[in-house]
Amino acid sequence: MRATFAGIMPFWHEQLDRWQQAWRNEGLPALPRVSLTPPDRQGILTFNIFPLLSHFRGNAQAAAEAVLRPIPHIQHSEVIKGFLNLHFSVEFWRDFLTAVLERAEQGYTRTAIAQQEHLMIEYPSPNTNKPLHLGHLRNLCMGESVSRLWERLGARVVRANLVNDRGIHISKSMLGWKKFFAPLTPETARKKGDHFVGDCYVAFEKAYKEQVDALLAQGMPESEALIQAPLFQEAQHLLRLWEKGDPETLHLWKTMNDWVYAGFDATFARLGIRFDKVYYESQTYTEGKKIVEQGLQAGLFYRAEDGSAWADLSAEGLGQKILLRRDGTSVYITQDLGTADLKFRDYPTLTRSVYVIGNEQDHHMRVLIALLRRLGRTWADKVYHLSYGMVELPTGRMKTREGTVVDADDLLEEMHARAYELTDPNLPEEERHAIAEAVGQGALRFYLLRTDPSKNIVFDPAESIDLKGFTGPFLQYGYVRAQRLYEKATQSHLPPNPSPYAETLHPIEESLLQQLYALPSFLESAATTYNPALLAHYGYELTRRFNELYQNLPVLHAEKAVGAFRLMLVVAYQKAIGAVLEALAIPLPAKM
RNA sequence: GCACCCGUAGCUCAAUUGGAUAGAGCACCAGACUUCGGAUCUGGCGGUUGGGGGUUCGAGUCCUCCCGGGUGCGCCA
The missing domain is CATH 3.30.1360.70 (Arginyl tRNA synthetase N-terminal domain)
Structure with missing residues (x-):
């Protein structure tokens, strides 16, 4: 309706x-x-x-x-x-602008076309052994923007995060702490919690690699060396202790995870992102094991001779998939089955369950959906994998080993610092920093959203902090300009008037109107195709046309009837670009 | 070996899903009135859409075969 x-x-x-x-x-x-x-x-x-x-x-x-x-x-x-x-005709444009003025939030920048939709959008689902990096930022920007887009169409949205807090990678961090960092804490080490735990993990990996190299030098094959290295044996031992519920291990596990969460929360807060629901893998994997057992009993899955549990998905072209190891412990897909069930148990009215996950898991997600179908979950077809491409550097893929991973917090800091340099030194310090944060994030977030999600992006640091051309600050600048112009007009008692001043519009005016007219259809297609890049391109083109008008046609210095109409265009632009920026989760600066 | 994704200007990306003369930004070159903020605007340069074949009124887009890059594929998460 x-x-x-x-x-x-x-x-x-x-x-x-x-x-x-x-x-x-x-x-x-x-x-x-x-x-x-x-x-x-x-x-x-x-x-x-x-x-x-x-x-x-x-x-x-x-x-x-x-x-x-x-x-x-x-x-x-x-x-x-x-x-x-x-x-x-000009009468049409008069009606259009009148409607924009009267109900911008009902039918123009917001609609009710997806009123019946109830979505869960899961992102960014990090592991708890390392701080967030550039790849997570792309995920976060995309998940947040898609959430806001659907909300603009009137849908209810649950923002959900699934924390991968269980598994061998956590054991490695814990061992790293025990061996190289105890009894330090993030406070005594003066480090953000997630970075501190990341350091523990890296220290483990470094020592582990040395042991593996030593074994290789003795002529052991690599596949065996990776398993035989004493540190790896210890990590596995720790994982078994964790699964048995060993109190000391659980205590350390909980302590270190809390350090990480405090760090994550600080980054999420800086990005203005909060979650309605958080799932923990440590709580959902038991649910997944139950589902696998039920599937086995129902004859949907089978047991191998060694006792491991499998699904035969060859009919779906997905081959054989292991569901439980021979010792009965769960693998990654096991907890996914449990989490998927919990989502629809917690929110039975969901019409779409969206997973924002990188395209390296395309196969994994196909398997998950096939398993859910096999299990007879009626909602299996509501599961959608919003797959996105990797973020690469001009030098190639980010590699932990080579220290080329771009840290999320560092990058946010760098963007802020770069934008700060361009702020007006006459402004109060506090205001300069507020502007720098808005513009720095605006540049980064637009850069990460402007490319089609399915494609890999090459992150060029120099280009990402650019403020000219096809960038976030270009849109922000247009918004600020329109705002300022409107304020000045108000001071000189010039009210906007939707009635055209002549039977024929100036081509520049008409060009801006054309783009304004298309806003609702872009909001709709960006949401329904889960593609914020469509809106990023729209917002750029809209602002380009606004700047064209601003630069070439006078508003305050025009005849009264002409100025009042053009001011109406400015007002309409300001509402439209404000909505675009909000939907892209790009901050609206008051000045810049 | 098999599966999926990608290949468009020097670089980064578009192309309304099969439609008009393939468009933007960056970079480079040349310009902008004693007016609303020059993070702006106006021009210019730049293309055999990786290659061949096919489908039709029409192909960057679809089918096919090559070439090149990426990501996955029975016990990492």
Whole structure:
């Protein structure tokens, strides 16, 4: 159901419903595709009527007439090849701008088209042995933006985080602490908790590698050396102690995890991200084991001779998948089964369960969904893997060993420092830092969101902190400019007026209106395709057109009727870009 | 070996999902009125869309075969 507004439907997505209904009633053989007219062509909207031509015996004019019949407020239209381009009348734009003014939050920057949707969006699901890095930042920015996009369509969203707090990697950190850092704590070491634990992990890995190298030098094959190294044996022993519930091990485990959570929370807070629900793998894996046992009894899975549990997914083209080790302990997919169940038990009304996870787990997620189907979970088809590409450096992939991992906290600091240099030295220190934080994050977050999620991105530090061109600060600057202009107009008692001052608009005005008009459809497609990059491109193009107007057409220094109308365009732009930035989770600076 | 993803200007990315003359940013070059904030705006340079074949009114997009890069694939999480 789409909202109605006193019979006037000035927004694209609202009009489209009505037009399509009329076209069906008229018996058109196919519905024409509607799109924005490209900038180098005359028009606002373009209808692709090529598919209709055969029905009208090649008479393009007749086809165009049929398409145009239900569309009011057309000023002018023309047919070129299979394309029908139209301009709206100034009355249409008056209605459009009036509607923007009166109900920007209901039908324009926010709609109700996904009111029935209830989503859980899981991100970023970190391991607890290392601090967050650049890859997590991409995940966090994307998860947050997709959440906000759906909320703008009226959906309810549960932001969920799944903490991987269990497994051999934690044992390694614990051993690292015992051997090289005890009795230090993050406080006494003056380190953020997640970084402190990360140091423990790295110290372990370094010592472990030395042992492996020594064994290799003795002529032991690598596969064996990795297992025979004393430190690895100790780590496995510690993991078994943990599973048995050894009090001392559990205490250390809990203490170190709390250090990590404190560190994570600080980073999440800096990014303005909070979660409605947190799952811990240590609590969900037992649930997963139960599910596997049930599946075995039901004959959906099978036991191998050594006692390990398996699923045969060869019919789905996914081969054999192990579900429990021969000693009965769980593997990663086991807890995933448990967590998936818990999600729908905790929130039975979910219509979509989204996992924001890197594309290296494409296969894993396919297996998970296939297993859920096999288990007869009716909601299995509601599970969606929002897969995204890796973040690489110009020198290649980030590698822990080579120390090329870009730390999230360090990067946020660097962005802040870089932006701070460009702030006005005459401002109070506190304000300079507030602006630097907004602009620094704006640059980084836009940079991480502007590329199609499925593609890998190459993180060029120099380019990411750029403030010119296709960047976050470009959009922020447009927002600030519009804000300032509006304030000045208010001071000089110039109110915005949606009524055009003439029968024909300036091409620059019309170009901005065209882009403003398309906002709801971009919000819709960005959300439903889980692709914030669409909105990033939209916001850039919108701001480019606004800057064009700002630079070339006077507002405060124009005739009163002209200025009042242009001010209305400024106001509409400001509402639109504000919504875009909010949906991308990019901060809105008051000044910059 | 098998599966999936990717390949577009020097670099980073688009292309309304099969539609018009493949567009932006960065970089480089040349410009912007004694007006609203120059983190801006206006031009210019830059392409055999990795390659061949096919499908049709029409292909960067679809099918196929190569080339190149990436990620996974029975006990890491």
